[in-house]
Each structure stands twice: as structure tokens, then as C-alpha cells.
Amino acid sequence: MAFPVIKHVRAFVVRGGGADYHDQGDGHWIDDHIATPMSRYPEYRQSRQSFGINVLGTLVVEIEAADGTIGFAVTTGGEPAAYIVEKHLARFLEGRDPTEVEKIWDQMYFSTQYYGRKGLVVNAISGVDLALYDLLGKLRQEPVYALLGGKVRDELTFYATGARPDLAKQMGFIGGKMPLHHGPAEGEEGLRKNIEELATMRERCGEDFWLMFDCWMSLDLNYATKLAHKAHEYDLKWIEEALSPDDYWGYRDLKKNAPKGMLVTTGEHEATRWGFRMLLEMECCDIIQPDVGWCGGVTELIKIANLADSKGVMMIPHGSSVYSYHFVITRHNSPFAEFLMMAPKADEVVPMFHPQLIGEPVPVNGKLKLSDAPGFGVELNREVGLHRPYAR
Numbered sequence: 001m002a003f004p005v006i007k008h009v010r011a012f013v014v015r016g017g018g019a020d021y022h023d024q025g026d027g028h029w030i031d032d033h034i035a036t037p038m039s040r041y042p043e044y045r046q047s048r049q050s051f052g053i054n055v056l057g058t059l060v061v062e063i064e065a066a067d068g069t070i071g072f073a074v075t076t077g078g079e080p081a082a083y084i085v086e087k088h089l090a091r092f093l094e095g096r097d098p099t100e101v102e103k104i105w106d107q108m109y110f111s112t113q114y115y116g117r118k119g120l121v122v123n124a125i126s127g128v129d130l131a132l133y134d135l136l137g138k139l140r141q142e143p144v145y146a147l148l149g150g151k152v153r154d155e156l157t158f159y160a161t162g163a164r165p166d167l168a169k170q171m172g173f174i175g176g177k178m179p180l181h182h183g184p185a186e187g188e189e190g191l192r193k194n195i196e197e198l199a200t201m202r203e204r205c206g207e208d209f210w211l212m213f214d215c216w217m218s219l220d221l222n223y224a225t226k227l228a229h230k231a232h233e234y235d236l237k238w239i240e241e242a243l244s245p246d247d248y249w250g251y252r253d254l255k256k257n258a259p260k261g262m263l264v265t266t267g268e269h270e271a272t273r274w275g276f277r278m279l280l281e282m283e284c285c286d287i288i289q290p291d292v293g294w295c296g297g298v299t300e301l302i303k304i305a306n307l308a309d310s311k312g313v314m315m316i317p318h319g320s321s322v323y324s325y326h327f328v329i330t331r332h333n334s335p336f337a338e339f340l341m342m343a344p345k346a347d348e349v350v351p352m353f354h355p356q357l358i359g360e361p362v363p364v365n366g367k368l369k370l371s372d373a374p375g376f377g378v379e380l381n382r383e384v385g386l387h388r389p390y391a392r
């Protein structure tokens with residue numbers, strides 16, 4: 001079966017929520033005194049937007065085939081990522097057979113290795129790779145999960161990330177991951193407040209509901225160890241991304257220090273098979289959490305997930321809407337998925353990448369059956385104000 005060649009690659013930017021889901025309005029739980037590496041500076045402690053967590057905005061990648069079929073994807077990256085797509089990556093796609101996914105990925109990665117390897121450049125590569133999978137699904141008239149080997153279960157089961165695990169339990173989620181609000185700079189008082197918040201949620205949620213802390217890279221090994229042991233009293237299921245993504249040695253030690261039965265997780269700011277090989281071979285964590293829009297896309301996540309599977313480590317992608325759902329449903333070592341509560345008070349289920357994806361599915365009672373619509377099963381909302389800063 002011959003496929004139409006790729007004619008155009010276009011990169012757009014969009015502001016206001018969507019794939020850059022930290023780009024929210026005032027009063028949102030996701031920007032309310034959450035501990036970060038910048039919390040050591042009091043002026044940057046209350047709001048992550050104050051230090052620029054939302055500076056990039058959303059990157060939209062569109063890939064148009066010669067027959068007019070368009071695949072697209074959204075991720076975090078904004079104008080700098082759009083520049084990389086238009087000025088550097090597009091040359092490896094335009095005029096090419098869209099089924100050459102591995103060769104295209106290889107050329108995108110190794111042509112940018114001298115200035116990329118992780119972060120923004122791999123976000124851009126991920127956006128292109130996701131758009132290519134969406135295009136392939138539309139050309140083959142198959143959902144992406146069918147391109148990845150098919151479903152291993154009928155539906156997805158979710159935990160919820162947000163400030164209100166008690167409400168998440170009422171909505172049918174299997175667990176609630178809370179943002180950690182106080183880091184080492186706030187001393188013993190901050191540590192006490194963290195534990196008090198956990199104790200309150202344990203009281204409201206009962207014994208069996210999963211509760212987790214998301215520490216967003218904010219801690220040091222000693223603080224993380226103390227937090228884990230104090231939280232063990234309230235049956236914290238996992239402590240997430242406690243340390244810097246570069247501190248593989250610290251994660252190795254935290255996994256040894258953590259109470260028996262508590263999971264150590266990380267990976268959302270890690271990238272490529274090589275980064276995750278380091279986490280796995282140094283035995284840094286019990287669950288890896290790559291974001292498919294940041295780690296290299298589907299093509300790279302296949303390699304990452306298989307590495308984890310070979311070591312008996314769960315791979316639960318960081319919340320990335322349909323882009324992770326289509327992957328998770330095909331993997332035995334991904335038994336559940338993350339859903340990020342994007343309602344400002346975390347009190348209702350709204351589409352994670354709202355308003356960018358038309359037809360974006362959401363869990364109902366904590367579960368979701370994916371449709372068999374082609375590609376990732378969503379369409380781009382062209383009313384969101386697409387801007388193409390580096391049109392060619």
C-alpha cells in the first residue's frame with residue numbers, strides 16, 4: 001500500500017492552557033504555593049508562573065500529506081519549539097514517505113543532538129512524532145493504539161492529580177496525587193504542614209484510596225527521606241519526582257531510604273531511551289513516568305516502555321491526554337493512567353488540554369473506553385488563535 005508523501009510541516013503556537021497546562025488564569029490550584037526548586041527564593045514561592053513555568057506555551061505541529069490528509073499534535077514548546085520544527089526538523093519530513101517513522105525520528109534526534117538531547121528540542125521532536133502517528137492513523141483509518149499492537153484491556157483506569165483527592169474519590173478515581181506545597185526552605189514547619197495536609201486527606205478519603213505526593217523536583221535527599229517516613233504513617237502510596245531529574249544518585253539512595261511498601265516514582269522531565277536506561281539501570285524508581293509529548297514521542301516511548309517492561313518496572317506516563325491514553329491501553333506494564341484535574345478548584349472533570357482538542361475524551365467514574373476513531377481521535381480546535389511565527 002503506497003502512502004501519499006508528506007507535503008507540508010507547519011508549526012503553530014497557542015497561549016492559554018491546552019498542552020501547556022500550567023498556563024492557567026489566577027486562582028488555579030496548579031499555581032497555588034506548590035513547592036519547586038525555585039521555592040528557595042521567597043519571591044518565587046507562591047506562584048510557579050512568577051518564575052516562568054508557563055513561559056513557553058503550546059506547540060501545535062501539523063503534517064499534511066499530498067492527498068490533503070492532515071495529522072496534528074500539541075505539546076509544550078511555543079515559539080522556540082516552532083522555530084526548531086520549521087527551521088530544522090521539517091527537512092526530514094517534507095517529500096518523505098510518512099511510514100518512515102523510525103528513520104525520520106533518527107534523523108530528527110541525531111541532527112539536533114549537538115544542541116538537544118532533552119528538554120525543548122525533544123519536546124519539538126515529540127510533537128512532530130505524535131503528529132506523524134496521528135497522520136498515519138488517519139491514512140490507515142486506524143486508531144493509534146491499533147498501530148501499537150492493539151488493546152490489552154477494554155478500558156483505561158485513572159488516578160487524578162489535583163488539590164482535592166477527596167473530590168477525586170467521589171468522582172470514581174482510584175487515587176489522588178497531591179501537589180506538595182512546602183519545600184526544605186520552609187523548614188520543619190513546612191514539613192509539618194505537608195504531613196497535616198496528607199493526614200487531612202487520609203481522614204477524608206479513608207484507608208484504601210491511593211494518596212500520593214507530587215514533589216516537582218523540589219526536595220533534597222534528606223528532606224525527601226524524612227517526608228517519606230512521616231507520610232508512611234498515612235499510607236502514602238508513592239513519592240513522586242522528589243529530586244532534580246539529574247540526581248540519579250539521589251533517587252538511587254531515596255529508593256533505598258524509602259519505607260518498605262512506599263513507591264518512588266519519577267521521569268516526567270526525563271527524555272529518550274538513554275535517560276530512562278539510566279533511571280532503570282541505577283534502580284532509581286519503582287515507576288517511570290515519561291511524558292510522551294516531552295520524552296521523544298510514541299517512537300521513543302515504545303523503546304522506553306520496553307526497557308521498563310524488561311526490568312519489571314511499571315511505566316505510567318505523565319498526564320498527556322489522548323497521547324498517553326493510546327499508548328497505555330496497549331501496554332501490560334501500564335495498568336493505569338494519570339488524569340490531571342484542570343478545573344481551577346479540581347472539583348470537576350474537564351478535558352485536560354481544553355480548549356485545543358475537539359472531541360477530547362475524559363474519564364467517567366474514573367474510567368475511559370477509547371473510541372476507534374482514526375489517529376488519536378481528536379481534531380484541532382482552529383478557533384483557539386493559531387499563530388505560525390516561522391511560516392515558510
Ligand SMILES: C[C@H](O)[C@H](O)[C@@H](O)[C@@H](O)C(=O)O
Nearest residue numbers: 034161179214216318319340
Ligand atoms: C501537580 C504537579 O505539580 C505538576 O503540575 C504536574 O503537572 C505533574 O508533576 C504531574 O505529575 O501531573
Ligand SMILES: [Mg+2]
Nearest residue numbers: 214240241268
Ligand atoms: Mg509529576
